[in-house]
Every structure is written in C-alpha cells, then in structure tokens.
Amino acid sequence: MSEPKVSVTMPCYNCESTVGEAIESILSQTFEDLELVAVDDGSADNTVEILKNYASRDSRLKLLFLEHQGVVGAANAAIEAASGTYIARMDADDKALPERIKKQADLLDSDPETGLTACRVGFGGDRDKNGGYAHYVDWINTLVDAEEISLNRFVEFPFANPSIMMRRELISQYGPFRDGDFPEDYELVLRWLEAGVKMRKVDEELLIWNDPPDRLSRNHPKYTVEAFYGIKSEYLFRWLQRRIGPYPKVGIIGSGRTSRKRYRILESMGVETAFYVDVDPRKVGMFIHGKKVLHREEIPPAGDTFLLSYVASWGARDEVARFLDDRGYVMGRDYLLVS
Incomplete structure (x- = not known):
C-alpha cells in the first residue's frame, strides 16, 4: 500500500466512553487517503479492546500500545509512527465533522507558505456551566488569518489543539511537542511562530471540541x-x-x-x-x-x-x-x- 497523504494522530487514555465516536468521525471522512494512528497510553479501562475491534474492521487504523507516559509521549509516539505528508491531531473525546481533513489538506495544498492549519470549532459543552471555556472557544474562532493568529499568540493559545494539521517536514525542522511544566501545544505553536512558520485556519467549524469534566487541561498542573x-x-x-x-x-x-x-x-x-x-x-x-x-x-x-x-x-x-x-x-x- 502507498503511504497515505494525511496521518491523523490520536493519543488515547481511559477513553472507552468516547473513543468510538472519535474513531468513526475520522474513518468516515470524505477524504479517504488517510491513516489514523491511535496510541493507547496504558489505559486501565476497555479502551484497548475498543481500539482493536475497530482496527480489525478498517486497515487504516494503526495501533500502538505504550506504558503510561502522558499525552506528550503518546502524541509524539503517534507522530513518529505516522507516514503521511500532513500530520493532523485528534483527541479521543472529540468529533471531526466529515469535511475536516479534506478542507485542511486542501488549504495546505493551495498555500505552500502555510505550515500549520486548523479550523474553527464548535463548543461541545454546557455554556451555562462552563461559560469561561465557551468564551475561549468563541475567541479562538475569531482568529482565522495568519496575521490575526500571530498578533494574538500572547493572549492565549489561538487554536483548539485537536483541530491542528501540519506539514511533516516542519516537525523535523522545528521539533515536535516538548514535555515540561508548560502546555505542550501552546509551546509548539509559540516556538514555530517564533521561527517564522505561517499559520492560518479554514474558516469553517469542522470539529466539535467537547468539554468533559475530566479534560486534561482542567486537571493537570501544566495547564494552569x-x-x-x-x-x-x-x-x-x-x-x-x-x-x-x-x-x-x-x-x-x-x-x-x-x-x-x-x-x-x-x-x-x-x-x-x-x-x-x-x-x-x-x-x-x-x-x-x-x-x-x-x-x-x-x-x-x-x-x-x-x-x-x-x-x-x-x-x-x-x-x-x-x-x-x-x-x-x-x-x-x-x-x-x-x-
């Protein structure tokens, strides 16, 4: 089989209740020249069994199994195992809309100067209970073109991490996610922007960004x-x-x-x-x-x-x-x- 154009990388940890919908949302994309690299990070629930079941039915799902090491190790292991020209991120508790991969790949195809792209996202949470997070989603959705993203990078992280797609060669050039006492996705974007990488979004909502109470960014000290x-x-x-x-x-x-x-x-x-x-x-x-x-x-x-x-x-x-x-x-x- 030839290498796919897009590799979607998805760290998984104790996500038995959501991972099936996340997988299905990627494997049912209108863009079919893709693989989904799912890395189980030492789950203690039924996540592994669910992953194996889906992999038995679709050869585009590639599985890796790790001892628990955290999201950075799992995300980078998925990138290392990926073979696509473009590397996309996905989380195991979110849902990609059917045109997401196609429209982001089309943007990178049409604009060789853009090194990283994302999209606007729909808020998949309770706006009444989690108004702060909802306002944050509203804010990042206002940042679409490269200048807006660059100028607002020091306000907050200007993307939904699972909406990102990037050129594989830039990972080799500027490095993958780094582990430390900081949010790894924000650090990568700041580092790449500092290096001059152009970033812009598809001006459409192409991902439902869910907001469960156990979301890592709510509970881990590196996201304070x-x-x-x-x-x-x-x-x-x-x-x-x-x-x-x-x-x-x-x-x-x-x-x-x-x-x-x-x-x-x-x-x-x-x-x-x-x-x-x-x-x-x-x-x-x-x-x-x-x-x-x-x-x-x-x-x-x-x-x-x-x-x-x-x-x-x-x-x-x-x-x-x-x-x-x-x-x-x-x-x-x-x-x-x-x-």
Missing part, C-alpha cells in the same frame, strides 16, 4: 494559568527584544494585583517598566515600585513607548484595543494584548 503565563512570557520576552532591543522598556496597561503578578514574570527576565496605565481614579497618580500610574488619556503618542495590555476580561480587552487603535496605535507595532 501560571503555566501558560510562564511559557508565553519566555517567548514574549524574546519577541520584545527583537522588536525593541536587548533591554526592552514598556508601558503596562493594568495596574491591579493580578496584572502585576502576571507581568512580574516578564519583568524578572529583564523588561523595564516605563509606567502603568489604569482608569481607576483610586490608582491614577500612585507610584508602583517607583513607576507612576497614568490615566489612559495621559499615555504618550504612538511610537513613544511600546505598550503591553494585561487587561484580561473579554469585553475590557477589546475595549482597550479599540481605544488604542483610535489613538493611532497599531497592534504589533505599538502595542500587544498579552492577557
């Missing part, structure tokens, strides 16, 4: 808010060095305790604070570690001091961007949203 800020601060610091110089000096929008805590990581790396910006009259005019808190109407004109906004709430963050845009600031040139 602190872990996200730790890894993005490292890449943001290097971005600022390239943009501003070896000893970056910035203005910080948001002088509250949470904003300062998140910014402190960057500050400890060598970024100097020019001033803080706030709209709270109780804070305006104060000094924080010797740096004055300005009202936003007092900020210098665009081009004077680069600004980082640590305002995190959804509506307020957008309002900050509109205010700066109206003042002649340009995102990426004069400011970034980083929270």
